[in-house]
Amino acid sequence: MDGIPLLFKYTVPDKLYEKFWEGLKRGEIYTTKCKKCGTLYYPPRKDCEKCMSSDMEWVKLSNEGILMTYSVVKQKPQGFENYSDYTVGIARNSDGANLMCWVKGEAKVGKKVRLTTDGQRVICEVIE
Amino acid sequence: MNRKVAVIGVGNSKFGKRDDVTIKELAWESVKEALEDAGLTQKDIDITVIGSTAYRGTEIYPAPPVSEYCGLVGKSPIRVEAACATGSSAAFTAINLIASGLADIVLAIGVDKMTEVDTSTSLAIGGRGGNYYWEFHMYGTTFPTYYALYATRHMALFGTTEEDMALASVKAHKYATLNEKAHFRNKITVEDVLKSRVISWPIKLLDSSPISDGSATVIFASEEKVRELKIDTPIWVKGIGYSSDTSYIAARGEWVGLEAARDAAAKAYKMAKISPLDIEYATVHDCFTIAEIMAYEDLGFVEKGKGAELLREGQTEKDGKVAVNLFGGLKAKGHPLGATGLSMIYEVTKQLREEAGPVQHSFKRYLALTHNVGGTGHYAYVMIFNR
Ligand SMILES: [Zn+2]
Numbered sequence: 087m088d089g090i091p092l093l094f095k096y097t098v099p100d101k102l103y104e105k106f107w108e109g110l111k112r113g114e115i116y117t118t119k120c121k122k123c124g125t126l127y128y129p130p131r132k133d134c135e136k137c138m139s140s141d142m143e144w145v146k147l148s149n150e151g152i153l154m155t156y157s158v159v160k161q162k163p164q165g166f167e168n169y170s171d172y173t174v175g176i177a178r179n180s181d182g183a184n185l186m187c188w189v190k191g192e193a194k195v196g197k198k199v200r201l202t203t204d205g206q207r208v209i210c211e212v213i214e
Numbered sequence: 215m216n217r218k219v220a221v222i223g224v225g226n227s228k229f230g231k232r233d234d235v236t237i238k239e240l241a242w243e244s245v246k247e248a249l250e251d252a253g254l255t256q257k258d259i260d261i262t263v264i265g266s267t268a269y270r271g272t273e274i275y276p277a278p279p280v281s282e283y284c285g286l287v288g289k290s291p292i293r294v295e296a297a298c299a300t301g302s303s304a305a306f307t308a309i310n311l312i313a314s315g316l317a318d319i320v321l322a323i324g325v326d327k328m329t330e331v332d333t334s335t336s337l338a339i340g341g342r343g344g345n346y347y348w349e350f351h352m353y354g355t356t357f358p359t360y361y362a363l364y365a366t367r368h369m370a371l372f373g374t375t376e377e378d379m380a381l382a383s384v385k386a387h388k389y390a391t392l393n394e395k396a397h398f399r400n401k402i403t404v405e406d407v408l409k410s411r412v413i414s415w416p417i418k419l420l421d422s423s424p425i426s427d428g429s430a431t432v433i434f435a436s437e438e439k440v441r442e443l444k445i446d447t448p449i450w451v452k453g454i455g456y457s458s459d460t461s462y463i464a465a466r467g468e469w470v471g472l473e474a475a476r477d478a479a480a481k482a483y484k485m486a487k488i489s490p491l492d493i494e495y496a497t498v499h500d501c502f503t504i505a506e507i508m509a510y511e512d513l514g515f516v517e518k519g520k521g522a523e524l525l526r527e528g529q530t531e532k533d534g535k536v537a538v539n540l541f542g543g544l545k546a547k548g549h550p551l552g553a554t555g556l557s558m559i560y561e562v563t564k565q566l567r568e569e570a571g572p573v574q575h576s577f578k579r580y581l582a583l584t585h586n587v588g589g590t591g592h593y594a595y596v597m598i599f600n601r
Pocket of ligand 1: 139
């Protein structure tokens with residue numbers, strides 16, 4: 087028999103990393119850097135776990151990178167059923183940040199990529 | 215450890231799609247078997263530890279109903295969770311309760327009822343097995359995707375192939391035909407694996423462990439109790455290692471092995487004062503076929519990049535250099551998250567007691583290991599046992 091469904095409705099903070107979400111809308115990727123010890127974080131953080139400071143500044147990441155690995159998602163999870171197949175990748179950019187992304191173009195480990203966004207997420211375009 | 219700890223009783227339910235029972239009856243199947251195996255009753259148990267991830271079942275707080283059904287009320291169930299390594303975290307907790315002197319006999323139950331939700335919901339829960347904001351929310355990652363990212367890079371750097379990975383699945387299914395508790399008991403071929411539906415390339419359906427229901431129970435006791443109860447073949451805990459890694463998988467910097475597993479293995483070998491090559495039998499966390507290949511490397515059976523070679527040469531078969539997963543692995547026996555780690559201890563105990571029937575490995579030093587990974591290396595437990 088059917089059990090009683092449990093529907094989770096979430097509210098998530100949107101102000102905390104507003105600069106990141108705003109950047110995505112303009113094709114830019116922002117992250118945070120600790121003003122005290124200089125550690126660059128990606129994803130952005132409110133607090134520096136290395137020196138315990140919370141004095142962080144927003145910096146724009148370079149758009150040059152290399153594709154480290156990838157996977158083509160064929161069986162999609164709840165929330166993504168209406169998307170056609172997408173390729174999830176990890177790109178390392180020239181600042182040394184490792185970014186999860188969706189890959190556009192023909193994915194291959196070690197290829198040069200250009201990092202941009204589609205308004206909602208980081209995209210890496212394979213450079214031919 | 216302050217006090218020696220032994221396994222004195224083990225039980226394992228039938229794994230599979232168990233829509234004939236709720237989580238309570240499912241837990242009881244292994245609890246009853248373990249109590250009978252140890253020759254004990256519930257009265258003899260000091261404390262109960264229950265490992266369950268629970269999110270895919272209707273009982274999201276499963277410890278009270280399970281302990282009530284199993285006649286363990288008053289034994290203060292401690293519920294633990296470490297994703298796919300939940301069973302080992304239950305064992306870890308139980309062992310520590312005895313080693314510290316707080317308890318003499320501890321019963322650890324691992325149980326999960328994972329098939330109560332549909333697959334798409336299950337994938338969305340698994341996709342959160344990392345970092346919600348920076349992975350699932352934006353990229354729709356599923357749990358297979360995380361391991362697929364490791365597989366793609368392992369293939370690119372070391373020439374590991376999809377055929378190599380398929381061999382792990384073929385081996386698992388071959389041994390599962392001999393395990394009456396296994397989820398799947400059919401033989402498959404490399405071609406079957408390669409032709410199966412792609413889930414998250416390069417991972418295909420037959421590279422993946424199933425979504426299973428099941429329970430496993432292990433009863434641990436102090437050395438004094440082992441003597442007092444005159445246990446015939448106690449299986450001693452010789453070494454324990456644990457570690458963890460970042461939730462955001464991209465932050466790790468390399469994706470060809472699980473740093474947490476390497477670290478946990480090093481700690482366990484050090485405590486047991488043995489080297490990787492002393493291990494005669496290992497149960498490894500083959501949630502996906504690439505995970506078995508990486509496990510050979512992370513456990514030090516071969517150097518990094520050579521895992522597929524060990525598999526191709528048949529060195530991890532019964533009576534090979536180091537036998538691996540002669541029970542059918544997570545791939546074919548099944549992978550009910552909370553139960554898996556304890557189910558590995560069940561299998562290792564059967565082997566070390568020489569009660570493994572058709573899959574009995576021949577031991578010289580009676581040294582065996584369990585390797586249980588939670589998430590994609592978010593947690594790792596390595597435990598070494600001997601007779
Ligand atoms: Zn800092």
